[in-house]
Amino acid sequence: MKKTIPVKKNEYIEVTFEDLTHDGAGVAKVEGYPIFVANALPGERAVIKVTKTNNGYAFGRLIELLEKSPERVDLSMEDQNRYGGCQIQHLSYKGQLAFKEKQVREVMTRIGKLEDVMIHPIIGMEEPTHYRNKAQVPVGEKDGKLIAGFFKPRSHDIVETKESIIQHQVINEAVQAVKEIFSDLHIPAYNEKTHKGVLRHIMARYGKQTGELMVVLVTRTDSIPFVETVVKEIIARLPHVKSIVHNVNSKKTNVILGEKMNILWGSEVIYDFIGDVKFAISAKSFYQVNPDQTKVLYEKALEYAGLTGKETVIDAYCGIGTISLFLAQKAKKVFGVEIVPEAIEDARRNAQLNEITNAEFAVGAAETVITDWYKEGNAADVLVVDPPRKGCDESLLNTIIDMKPKKVVYVSCNPGTLARDLRILEDGGYKTTDLQPVDMFPMTAHVECVSQLILKEGN
Ligand code: SAH
Numbered sequence: 001m002k003k004t005i006p007v008k009k010n011e012y013i014e015v016t017f018e019d020l021t022h023d024g025a026g027v028a029k030v031e032g033y034p035i036f037v038a039n040a041l042p043g044e045r046a047v048i049k050v051t052k053t054n055n056g057y058a059f060g061r062l063i064e065l066l067e068k069s070p071e072r073v074d075l076s077m078e079d080q081n082r083y084g085g086c087q088i089q090h091l092s093y094k095g096q097l098a099f100k101e102k103q104v105r106e107v108m109t110r111i112g113k114l115e116d117v118m119i120h121p122i123i124g125m126e127e128p129t130h131y132r133n134k135a136q137v138p139v140g141e142k143d144g145k146l147i148a149g150f151f152k153p154r155s156h157d158i159v160e161t162k163e164s165i166i167q168h169q170v171i172n173e174a175v176q177a178v179k180e181i182f183s184d185l186h187i188p189a190y191n192e193k194t195h196k197g198v199l200r201h202i203m204a205r206y207g208k209q210t211g212e213l214m215v216v217l218v219t220r221t222d223s224i225p226f227v228e229t230v231v232k233e234i235i236a237r238l239p240h241v242k243s244i245v246h247n248v249n250s251k252k253t254n255v256i257l258g259e260k261m262n263i264l265w266g267s268e269v270i271y272d273f274i275g276d277v278k279f280a281i282s283a284k285s286f287y288q289v290n291p292d293q294t295k296v297l298y299e300k301a302l303e304y305a306g307l308t309g310k311e312t313v314i315d316a317y318c319g320i321g322t323i324s325l326f327l328a329q330k331a332k333k334v335f336g337v338e339i340v341p342e343a344i345e346d347a348r349r350n351a352q353l354n355e356i357t358n359a360e361f362a363v364g365a366a367e368t369v370i371t372d373w374y375k376e377g378n379a380a381d382v383l384v385v386d387p388p389r390k391g392c393d394e395s396l397l398n399t400i401i402d403m404k405p406k407k408v409v410y411v412s413c414n415p416g417t418l419a420r421d422l423r424i425l426e427d428g429g430y431k432t433t434d435l436q437p438v439d440m441f442p443m444t445a446h447v448e449c450v451s452q453l454i455l456k457e458g459n
Contacts, residue, residue: 006031007058011050017042020099024087024445035060039090041069071095086166086443097124097439100447104415104437112419117432123296128442131290132167136203136256137175139189146183148175148202156192166443170240174204174215177237181230190220200249201256205281207272208291213240214270216283218247218257231265243267245283257284274298277325278353285346286319293440297450298326300436301384304409304452307331311381316366321347323384328359336361337369367393374403384409391417401428408453415447429459
């Protein structure tokens with residue numbers, strides 16, 4: 001029997017919010033039927049407009065807050081723009097940490113059916129602002145001047161953002177300076193509708209430990225008008241700059257970077273450190289966006305791995321080898337596996353840069369490469385996984401269960417799939433002993449976790 005839906009599209013109703021979804025929207029219920037509304041907090045009463053109804057749930061828009069949560073941070077329109085559409089910017093930082101920790105605890109019980117794992121209090125940042133080391137900012141035009149900011153949700157209208165709360169100040173300054181330099185030279189912004197104009201995106205990356213800045217100018221056109229003046233001005237205005245790159249993207253696409261890359265000035269890469277490990281970062285390299293908290297996370301992973309110098313370690317989903325190189329300092333040998341060939345090139349280069357000789361890297365799907373290794377008679381003492389949001393492929397989990405490494409360290413950016421995979425490993429003979437949530441992305445709803453599993457005796 002089809003249940004009737006208790007609300008109608010475009011209807012205005014008064015609700016009280018009970019909870020937050022995993023992506024930070026408020027949840028209110030009408031006769032048990034959930035309605036999801038962005039920018040609302042548990043305990044708040046509000047008038048909302050129902051914007052879309054489905055069989056099991058609806059979406060709504062916040063119209064008027066009648067009763068506010070004590071955890072709400074009031075933000076002016078200008079402040080909201082400074083956050084650039086972060087999902088939980090309106091929640092106090094203490095409230096954000098509690099929300100993330102609660103979410104982890106809930107899914108471990110509900111999905112993972114894990115009763116006695118030690119879930120440690122989430123590690124937050126002392127100063128949860130200006131933490132990002134990379135920005136890719138779309139450029140547009142307004143009143144004859146260039147503007148740079150973020151796309152309004154579900155649209156391609158640019159909201160001008162002079163200072164992002166989550167970006168490092170050196171990055172904010174770089175974006176403003178480049179925008180003004182192009183604007184003063186009357187170089188037009190790219191227009192998506194007409195596919196005309198020049199400057200599409202300003203990208204900036206900053207090595208916090210080295211103080212090195214990279215500026216990437218993404219244009220539709222093969223050349224940049226007045227390019228010498230542009231370069232001269234960037235150098236004059238941005239004392240941290242070590243690299244100026246021109247990227248050409250002539251396609252009608254939402255993808256930011258194009259194929260063609262051309263160094264206009266300085267070096268091809270900038271450097272940064274996580275702990276004692278040095279990384280070379282090119283315009284296209286993947287690199288963690290919050291290096292301070294990455295260090296916290298990796299130190300925990302290293303602690304959980306419990307290395308003594310004798311172990312063979314496999315690092316699955318290794319990216320540019322960040323975790324592998326961190327572990328190699330304490331292991332006998334580390335094998336990293338990653339599906340993107342360019343990332344593996346970076347990993348090998350980073351190993352050389354640090355004179356690390358006990359780390360080897362292979363390109364391929366972790367589930368295939370590691371399963372083949374195992375079939376050839378290889379095994380690891382410790383296995384580390386750090387998969388994308390969808391979690392580990394089940395065949396990889398089965399290979400782990402067969403291979404029986406003494407320890408598994410699971411790093412995850414999605415508590416839901418982490419809980420699912422921990423259940424499979426538990427059923428296969430492992431015990432999850434510790435789980436540490438780390439706040440890598442303040443103001444957003446993302447939660448990162450690292451967990452330790454040990455092989456149970458008799459397995
Ligand atoms: N451990 C790295 C990167 C983790 S992000 C770090 O901390 O920096 C997850 C990585 O898994 C990405 O680099 C992605 O390219 C890779 N990946 C996705 N599917 C994969 C698969 N099936 N096998 C191996 N790597 C995969």
